[in-house]
Amino acid sequence: MERIYNFSPGPATLPTCVLEQARDELLNWRATGMSVMEVSHRGKEFVELAERATATFRQLLDIPDNYRVLFLQGGATMQFAALPLNLAGPDDAADYVTTGNWGVKAFGEAQRYLRANEAASGRDGNFRRIPDPGTWRLSDDACYLHLVSNETVVGVEFHEVPDVSEAPIAADMSSTLLSRPVDVNRYGVIYAGAQKNIGPPGVTVVIVRDDLLGRARPETPTVVNYRVMSDTDSMSNTPPTFSWYVSGLVFEWIREQGGLAAMAERNRRKATRLYAAIDGSDFYDNPVDPACRSWMNVPFTLADTNLDAVFLKESAGAGLANLKGHRLVGGMRASIYNALPEAGVDALIAFMSDFEARHG
């Protein structure tokens, strides 16, 4: 059957072998005579699945023992609210660095919950660079410093953890978590919607240092209370069982591929080759400061935007799907997460070269 190269920014491509396993056991999982979608989350088999998935995830990221791992619902967008609800009171302050549209959204949501201060923003430069951390206007009393490690729309990624803040760093790593090693110790909270490198939509992972638990406001909904969900191993209520299961299969796949060091190696190669192809051409352009170009999302424009529609049509015809850029930015965008094979990037580069030759 014809699987194409899917450059979608999320929901995103999943490893084919993961889908094949899910398909093969969809009606009868682990000889239960039931689908994994039909079993009790409190039954022996699912509890084992959840424990194993969590253990593999912890191992991949080398998460220290003083951090909890939660599998929640609601997406990263729910975390834009859950983070301030869990970590701060309404009169407390928090610093936000906005390097793209997700950071702007997180900042906007936070303003309804506390005194959110925009310590730095990339918007003056059209989100093409990360302002020098030495220039960030940080508060003395911030409960946390929020940043978005990788911005999918503008293609801007922090390749280093800024070392400027006394306050714990809270990072939205939705589109980068599991693509490379992370020094979790540098963070207070990390959260990620699954639908990039983790699994299918429906589950959101939260990693939280345990000294930050237990200060949630009374009005925090129970199912996004970090302490409650930690104490109940993310099963205060029925968790998103199928998404958790598929994510567990993805974690195993990553482990078998050599873990995050191997992922980083491949992702660096993929990104480097694609940016090199863009930079080596007069027909394609990526405007982002090379110091913060994303490994995960590569936006680019054509010299002649009148050719955009033709480019999309021909690329789709060539089995390279979902290259259309975000509506806020226009142009093209190739999302090249873990499960997007190197061969897919090579195919894209070859197509782009051929397209330029024929149309440029």
Added chain:
Amino acid sequence: MERIYNFSPGPATLPTCVLEQARDELLNWRATGMSVMEVSHRGKEFVELAERATATFRQLLDIPDNYRVLFLQGGATMQFAALPLNLAGPDDAADYVTTGNWGVKAFGEAQRYLRANEAASGRDGNFRRIPDPGTWRLSDDACYLHLVSNETVVGVEFHEVPDVSEAPIAADMSSTLLSRPVDVNRYGVIYAGAQKNIGPPGVTVVIVRDDLLGRARPETPTVVNYRVMSDTDSMSNTPPTFSWYVSGLVFEWIREQGGLAAMAERNRRKATRLYAAIDGSDFYDNPVDPACRSWMNVPFTLADTNLDAVFLKESAGAGLANLKGHRLVGGMRASIYNALPEAGVDALIAFMSDFEARHG
């Protein structure tokens, strides 16, 4: 392959043909070359899926035009908080009727959000009957009256809509929605976690009358703000695509089976036969007032509780799974949702009769 009869209370059994279709197209959905888990929720195919699923759902329940249908994340437990956040301010009042543990939980969550009044409770009678609506102590100024239409743990179901309240009724219908027709006009809000009669875990349906929109508190998280999610067709952020998709297949199955009238006919038959088998035996007992015995969840005890373990072992061996009662209640419980076939109930009754003959 050996599918068993799964009496689990939720996550629950799904129609086999739905699982087969999901399996067959898991790697390549609608000739996209991608899984439905990998497509953009904003792409043409998924938007069509969402529209069709919503339309079928509206048709099954005959939902009037002045009601919105939302597909959210977080489960019914999130709705315990979302309901007061959306409908009332912190100084407002709401009435709660508690006929089982879910009503008690909803009432507990609500107390952190507004002045929640327990207008009536079944706890004095050990949750075996619904207090006469004529005796409910309703507030003059309640923003809404909350009830749980079917309580899964104690097996208590409202077979009529109480006609006592000026305030709009907000009903948790998690374990009964789509099992029988509902007069939606009698309600202000209906919500339901999927994992009983709707689909797999991960999606929660909310039906809300449009005059109740637009009054959410500022601190309502965006992804559970009824107005925002309605205006964005439940896609303010990435929705739980796979759970929505499987639910859509379930809606089609129900429609093909003859809709909610057919479901009600079968469910009434299943419940009637099982309760008759219990009542006709000296060995089994169900203590619930017949006027409110649930069609969905049938708890029962054995005359000799020392035989509980043997009963569970033998029933599992006979392909009748997950009959263990809830830990709060003990004993046994058969959950007999739409997708639990009549043949499954017959097999259970035959097993129970045989067990009694051998052990009773």
